[in-house]
Amino acid sequence: MIKSVENYAVSALFSVDEKVIYAIPRYQREYTWGKWQWDTLFEDLLDNDPSYFLGSIICINQSTDALAVQSLELVDGQQRMTTLSLLKAAIYSCFKNLDVELEFEQQLELHNLKHKLILKSNADQTRIVPQVQNSNQQDYFWVLNQAGVLKEADYPSNAGNRRIVRAFRHFSSRIEEYLQESSDRVSALTSLIEKVNTATLVKIEVASHSDAYTLFESLNNRGVPLTAIDLIKNKLLAKLESDDEGQIDKHFNNWTKVLGYLGDDYGVQERFFRQYYNAFKPKLKDIVSVPVATKSNLMQVYEKLISHDAETFLAKMIKHSELYAQIICHNQVPEQPRLSYLLEDLERVQGVPSYLLLMLLFAKQEKLGLSFDHLENITKLLIAFFVRRNTTDRPATRDLTRIFMDLTGVIPTLQGDEIVDAVATSLSRVSADDETFKRDLSGNLYADNKSVCRYVLCALEQSRMTRETERNLWAVKGKQFVWTIEHIFPQGENVPQCWVDMIAQSDEALAKQYLETHAHKLGNLTISGYNSTLGNKSFIEKRDRQDKKGSPVGYNNGLYLNAELAKADSWSVDQIDSRTQDLVQQILQMYPLPISNKERL
Numbered sequence: 001m002i003k004s005v006e007n008y009a010v011s012a013l014f015s016v017d018e019k020v021i022y023a024i025p026r027y028q029r030e031y032t033w034g035k036w037q038w039d040t041l042f043e044d045l046l047d048n049d050p051s052y053f054l055g056s057i058i059c060i061n062q063s064t065d066a067l068a069v070q071s072l073e074l075v076d077g078q079q080r081m082t083t084l085s086l087l088k089a090a091i092y093s094c095f096k097n098l099d100v101e102l103e104f105e106q107q108l109e110l111h112n113l114k115h116k117l118i119l120k121s122n123a124d125q126t127r128i129v130p131q132v133q134n135s136n137q138q139d140y141f142w143v144l145n146q147a148g149v150l151k152e153a154d155y156p157s158n159a160g161n162r163r164i165v166r167a168f169r170h171f172s173s174r175i176e177e178y179l180q181e182s183s184d185r186v187s188a189l190t191s192l193i194e195k196v197n198t199a200t201l202v203k204i205e206v207a208s209h210s211d212a213y214t215l216f217e218s219l220n221n222r223g224v225p226l227t228a229i230d231l232i233k234n235k236l237l238a239k240l241e242s243d244d245e246g247q248i249d250k251h252f253n254n255w256t257k258v259l260g261y262l263g264d265d266y267g268v269q270e271r272f273f274r275q276y277y278n279a280f281k282p283k284l285k286d287i288v289s290v291p292v293a294t295k296s297n298l299m300q301v302y303e304k305l306i307s308h309d310a311e312t313f314l315a316k317m318i319k320h321s322e323l324y325a326q327i328i329c330h331n332q333v334p335e336q337p338r339l340s341y342l343l344e345d346l347e348r349v350q351g352v353p354s355y356l357l358l359m360l361l362f363a364k365q366e367k368l369g370l371s372f373d374h375l376e377n378i379t380k381l382l383i384a385f386f387v388r389r390n391t392t393d394r395p396a397t398r399d400l401t402r403i404f405m406d407l408t409g410v411i412p413t414l415q416g417d418e419i420v421d422a423v424a425t426s427l428s429r430v431s432a433d434d435e436t437f438k439r440d441l442s443g444n445l446y447a448d449n450k451s452v453c454r455y456v457l458c459a460l461e462q463s464r465m466t467r468e469t470e471r472n473l474w475a476v477k478g479k480q481f482v483w484t485i486e487h488i489f490p491q492g493e494n495v496p497q498c499w500v501d502m503i504a505q506s507d508e509a510l511a512k513q514y515l516e517t518h519a520h521k522l523g524n525l526t527i528s529g530y531n532s533t534l535g536n537k538s539f540i541e542k543r544d545r546q547d548k549k550g551s552p553v554g555y556n557n558g559l560y561l562n563a564e565l566a567k568a569d570s571w572s573v574d575q576i577d578s579r580t581q582d583l584v585q586q587i588l589q590m591y592p593l594p595i596s597n598k599e600r601l
Contacts, residue, residue, distance in 0.1 A: 002215070003061060003205040009051070010084060011197035014116035014127055021119070022059070022074040022081055023129040025234035026241075027252050030133035031163050033079045038170050041083060045195045046178070052195075055080060056202035060212055069119070072205070075212050075234065078131070080201070083167060085128045086143065087196060088117055090171035093147040094179070095189050106186060113193060117149045126150070130164070139164035209235045210299035228298045229259075229269050235303055239310040254314055261321040263330055270295065272324050275356035276317075277301050278405050282412070292401060323362040327355050336372050342379040348474065349455050351386040353400035358382075360408045361419070369416040378423050384591040385427045390452045392432035392440045403430055424594040431593055441584045446485065446520035454485055456587050457527050457561065463590065464560035473527065486528040488571055490536045491519045498538040502570055518573050523580030526561045529553070539571045 044052060057077025063070045074081060092113045102110065119125040126144060130136040138156040143165060145153035159165045175192070182188035206212050209231045233255055240251040262269045277284065277293040288304045290297055305313050325331045329347055332340045346354070361370060361378065389395065395403065407426050411419055432440075445453045458473040465471070475482040489503055490496060495511045504511035518524055528534060530553040534542045543565060545554030552558070555565035564579060565571075 002211070003207055005202065005204050007200050007202050009197060010054070010199050010201065011116070013081075013201060013203065014085075014088070016112050016115045016120055019069045019119060019121060021069060021071050021125060021127055021129055023071050024074050024078045024082070024131045025230075026132050026237055026248060027233060027255075028075075028078065028131045028133065028230065030131065031079065031082055031136050031167075033083055033167065034163065035170060037079070038083065038167055039174070041080075042087070042171065042174050045199060046192075050195070050198040052199045054084075054199050054201050056204060057081060058204045058206065058212055058215060060209060061205045061207065069122075069125070073234070073238070074128075075209075075231065077201070082128055082130060082140070082164075084196070085117060086140075086164065086167045087171050088113060089144055089147040089149060090168055090175055091189060091193060091196070092117070092149060093172060094175050095193075096148050098185060098189070100186060102186070106190070109190060109193065114149055117144060123151065135159065135162060136164055143168045208303060210297075210303045212299075214296070214299070227266060227270070228295070228302075229266065229273070231299050232273065232302045232306070236306050236310055236314060239306050240314070243310060251314065254318060258314075258317045258321045261318075261325040261330065263325075268328065270298065271352070271355075272321060273298060273302065275324075275359060276320055277305075278401060279356040279360045279408050281405065282409055292405065320359060320363060324355070324359060327358045327362065333372075339372055339376050339379065342376055342383065344474075345459075346379055346383050346386070349383055349386045350390055350451065351382050354382045354386070354404055356401070357404040357407055357411075357423075360411065364412070368411065368414070368419060370419065371416070374416055374420055377420050381420075381423055381427060381594045385431060385594060387452065387456065387587075387591040388431050388437050388593070390449060391445070392436050394432040394436065395430045399430070403427075427594040434588060434593060437591075438584055438588060441522065441587055442580055444520035445522050446487075446491075446525060448520075450485070453522070453525065454481075454527070456522075456583075457485065457525060458483070459590065460583065460586060461527065461559055461561050463586075469558065483527045483529050486526050486534055487519055488524050488526065488539070488542070488565065489514070489519055489576065491515070492536060496536045496538075499536075502539060503572060514573050518576045521576055521580045522583045523576040523578065526555070526559070526565065528557075540569070543568070 041054075044054075055077065057080065058075050059072035060075055061070070061072055063072075092110070095110050095113065117127055119127065126141070128140070130140045132138075135156045138154070139159045139162055141150060141153040142155055142159055144150040147168070160169075175189075178192065179185045179188050204215065206215060212231060236255065237248060237251055241248045244251070259269065262272050274293040274295070277288070277290075281292075284305065287308045288301050290301050293301050322331075326333045326340070327343060329340070329344050333343070358375075358379075361368065361375060364370075365375070389400075403426065407423060410422055414422055440448070441456075445456075461473060471483075473481075473483045489499060493515075495508070495515060500506060500508050500511040503514055530545065530547075534545060534554065537545070541554075543555040545552070547553050555562040568575070
């Protein structure tokens, strides 16, 4: 995995005699260091002894020609190496502009400093090749031109407002302040060069992007390491540039489309790449032999896929990320509002593991003879499966990926109704039975799984809505749902006296016992947009609560879930048990054990 680990002086990493360049992947994150980091580096170099340790860098070395320029892909340490080179450029500029005649050794020092920043064999080749994000590369070339290192470079618009140029100017100012403290400016600059040159960095060389990612995972003391997605992008763009020179911007724009469909959430991006491989593993087995894609082996999988055919790979990523955006509800399924609504429900019930199955079905819809009715029916099966699974915790979480991967292995040989039946049969085989489902629904569901509890309450309410009574129970304000779960018998540790009197006939110990046994049962729960105003109030106050306009916001608000409560004058554990039993029966009917068409006959 690791080709070499060596502690090098900065002068060796920027050696005049070595034809080595450090290329930061073209579209890696932009240069982000600011004044605090610049000053810390400068002062550490001044204040510490020679050989001061600056940290480590990780490079991917895939060069094969020992006589050619060795291009190391700098995948970690880009901020530090770029900053060191900007400091060197500022020193060179100050040295070059000294109004004194330099001795031969000082001229040689100046010459060597220049060729630490550009190759001796090619005056146009910079030692550090920054990424292009936010004009980093153009800004860097212009800085070296202003320092007198590069002969030609155009001024990038607004460069003075960006960090590369600001860093160079900041170091120039700090060097000028440093020189004012010395009567011999040449000796002071020579001393500063020596401090920079003798500082050390550990250079770790690896052979591949997957090795780099494995190394990142094992080093828990890194600042902000590159993610697997960063490395996939870097590997992909490097391969495409090699195969299709001069088209890097086009390929980057296509890559941007992929991330545009997936959104900014890294977890979603990584999950897409895992689920893509797991969904299409049977077709990819001749390229990659990994049994299942995981976080730790993701780079290993995609390095092989990209090396096999980068252009086809990118085209597939665009196509499948667009479909995935529909599955995860970033975009609507065109002209299919019912399917889009069902997919939202699947997301709400935490059906994420099934997305790998849906990705295959969406991608191969026509070939598999699947109508949108088929896709709707499959999504309904998945919703029912996950309601039952997340209520009972059966099957185990660790088994879910395997269950859906097994289905993707069978489905390509089936058509239409056969696929719906195969999904139903597979899910039925691993689902909890009705007895287990009923038992767990009848228990302290709120305490065991709040998200499932809220989902089934909302689903029960939505099942009775009409156009006139429709309300968005999934509306969010800030990061919180507008409609939240309301405990009729309050859940707080200190039971209000009015509730002790009502539910336990003034027996405080019994009220606390009921708090443990009944407060979190389905029968004691409803949903409310005014939960914070109901809280510990008495049952009658909760039932008859009105807003400032006189509109009912308590149990008289017209919700189906509150119909029984609106007619009641008191609340007891017997009523909680009875209402629990009724709601559980309704849920069992809404989310039956998946049954295939063959089993129905």
